[in-house]
Amino acid sequence: MIADLSLYPDGSTLDAAGRLVVGGCVVADLVAEFGTPLFVVDEGALRAHVRGFRDAFARRHPRSTVLFASKAYPCAAVLGLMAQEGCGLDVAAGGELELARAGGADPATMVFHGNAKTDAELRLAIEAGVRYVVIDNLDDVDRVARLADAPVPVLLRVSPQVAASTHEAMMTGHDTAKFGIPSGQIAEVIARIRREPMLDLRGLHAHIGSQVLDVEQFVAEVEALSRLERFPVYDLGGGLGVRYVSSDVAPSVDEYADRLVDAVHRHLGAGVEILVEPGRSMVACAQLTVYRVVTVKRGPRVHVAVDGGMGDNLEVALYGQPFEPAIIDRDDEPEVCDVVGRHCESGDTLARDVALTRPRVGDLLTVPVTGAYCYTMSNNYNAALRPAVVFCASGTARLAVRRETIDDLLVREQLLP
Numbered sequence: 349m350i351a352d353l354s355l356y357p358d359g360s361t362l363d364a365a366g367r368l369v370v371g372g373c374v375v376a377d378l379v380a381e382f383g384t385p386l387f388v389v390d391e392g393a394l395r396a397h398v399r400g401f402r403d404a405f406a407r408r409h410p411r412s413t414v415l416f417a418s419k420a421y422p423c424a425a426v427l428g429l430m431a432q433e434g435c436g437l438d439v440a441a442g443g444e445l446e447l448a449r450a451g452g453a454d455p456a457t458m459v460f461h462g463n464a465k466t467d468a469e470l471r472l473a474i475e476a477g478v479r480y481v482v483i484d485n486l487d488d489v490d491r492v493a494r495l496a497d498a499p500v501p502v503l504l505r506v507s508p509q510v511a512a513s514t515h516e517a518m519m520t521g522h523d524t525a526k527f528g529i530p531s532g533q534i535a536e537v538i539a540r541i542r543r544e545p546m547l548d549l550r551g552l553h554a555h556i557g558s559q560v561l562d563v564e565q566f567v568a569e570v571e572a573l574s575r576l577e578r579f580p581v582y583d584l585g586g587g588l589g590v591r592y593v594s595s596d597v598a599p600s601v602d603e604y605a606d607r608l609v610d611a612v613h614r615h616l617g618a619g620v621e622i623l624v625e626p627g628r629s630m631v632a633c634a635q636l637t638v639y640r641v642v643t644v645k646r647g648p649r650v651h652v653a654v655d656g657g658m659g660d661n662l663e664v665a666l667y668g669q670p671f672e673p674a675i676i677d678r679d680d681e682p683e684v685c686d687v688v689g690r691h692c693e694s695g696d697t698l699a700r701d702v703a704l705t706r707p708r709v710g711d712l713l714t715v716p717v718t719g720a721y722c723y724t725m726s727n728n729y730n731a732a733l734r735p736a737v738v739f740c741a742s743g744t745a746r747l748a749v750r751r752e753t754i755d756d757l758l759v760r761e762q763l764l765p
């Protein structure tokens with residue numbers, strides 16, 4: 349039984365038999381066809397949410413662009429969907445640029461990031477004709493100057509010195525972070541860029557962190573930018589937090605757009621061009637992960653072990669992110685359990701102290717709000733096979749990424765004699 353259906357993609361329901369339905373598809377039927385663990389994306393809900401995000405900014409500030417931060421879900425089908433819905437893309441590696449291109453996105457809509465861009469990546473970005481290259485350090489300046497044969501539009505990533513209240517590993521906007529130019533050196537780096545004819549400096553970029561639940565911290569970021577030299581373009585980064593469990597309170601997209609655009613108008617002026625780069629808040633709520641319960645161990649604690657874990661969800665191990673799993677499609681007395689994965693680590697826990705419908709071997713267990721950073725950080729620990737991704741819309745399921753096979757695991761192996 350699912351306690352809070354509002355954590356599932358908009359429009360998710362239970363059918364007459366009490367079975368979970370997402371994107372018009374019965375989840376148990378998806379499992380019968382595609383197996384577990386399975387990433388289920390509600391394509392209709394995702395498109396509606398992305399459109400809402402874009403409209404929220406376009407309505408308040410016509411000279412705005414929403415760029416999806418590719419790293420939150422770097423799969424060609426998702427990146428292509430973002431392009432179809434009129435979003436640009438933030439790419440932070442050559443591979444992300446190529447995946448986005450494979451999905452049908454135009455490099456002219458992309459902004460190229462990275463704190464350690466190689467020559468090869470910069471050459472790719474320049475040749476592909478990305479909209480902006482974001483300069484993160486002086487070596488980027490040297491490289492672009494050396495590699496370009498026509499002026500490249502660039503933004504400069506600066507540290508806004510805003511310590512976002514989020515997990516330490518997700519803070520990026522302080523002076524000691526590895527990203528951007530520390531506040532004391534910004535003027536000097538701007539002067540340096542202006543001496544290079546192959547760099548065309550259009551504006552500034554800042555990104556304070558991820559899973560930020562207090563919109564006032566984005567206002568503080570805009571204020572910090574307004575204390576620097578003024579530019580025609582500002583890329584304000586991503587970072588908007590989302591609701592992972594019933595007790596979370598997260599700002600709506602409208603509240604975020606309201607506060608951010610208001611701050612831009614007050615501090616930077618209504619004439620500037622703005623870009624925002626949401627990742628997590630664009631995709632998180634559109635996906636759930638479906639697992640099969642493999643064992644139930646009742647001892648000092650109740651361990652419910654599923655057929656996935658930190659191989660398909662590293663958010664718990666990396667950031668301590670809480671999730672709210674549920675046993676679906678049947679009802680029974682609740683039992684307080686720890687949901688654990690199948691990997692050889694005690695840290696491979698998906699959720700602790702959660703009330704589940706008294707679990708049994710063979711049950712289907714869902715974890716909602718896994719659309720951000722789960723696919724991208726999925727891995728082969730214990731030679732686990734990475735899950736399939738299925739897009740559901742109006743009762744039709746389409747495979748977006750097939751499940752990995754043992755042959756995939758072996759394909760790079762040279763089997764030395």
Ligand SMILES: *Cc1c(COP(=O)(O)O)cnc(C)c1O
Pocket residue numbers: 417419420438461555557558559585586587588625626627628629
């Ligand atoms: C990760 C990242 C984002 C997206 O952050 P979310 O928290 O997923 O919204 C945007 N911009 C930059 C530069 C990033 O590194």
